Amino acid sequence: MRNLTEDLIMLMRWYNEPPNWEHQEDLIVVTSGAKTDFWRRVDCGYIRDNGNFYYQEVKGDFTARVKIINQYENIYGQAGLMIRVDERTWFKSSIEFVDGMHFVSTVITNEQSDWTVVPLLDKPPSLWLCLQRGGSSIEVQYSIDGESYTTLTTAYLTEKETVQVGLVCASPENEGCQITFQNFQIEAMKGDR
Structure with a gap:
């Protein structure tokens, strides 16, 4: 498994670079852009x-993990992990603030976006996310303590071998917020890069 070291950093790039961001050892601190999002509902024209997406290309099966240190309470503000093929095919899972509560959410987009949320009863100081790709499917797990994980969903994404994988954040209804990602890791499976 690779932490966010110099070799991993060199492979990563921004899709929609945010207004402010920096690396601090094993941390990436980002201020999300204002009025940003990844969402696709063609039927209602939205x-x-x-959104801000810091990624690298990964071939084959993998596991991606990150700890998100939660310091925001902006409506629909979100931070997490994303797997992307293009603007019509992508998957994101994040901690999200909606109606005064924090949720673990997933959005699966194959032409249209579908949103699933699970409420977190207490405001967690941080949340761990894990995405595992096996063939065409993605499994999402989350943890409050970094040790005990709960499966949120398993879903089909794509047959394409190479996808973009990385950190995602957005502020759909606000002027942006600060997010801290810690210990971002990608582990290639079965001999893939």
């Missing part, structure tokens, strides 16, 4: 592809 399409956004301007």
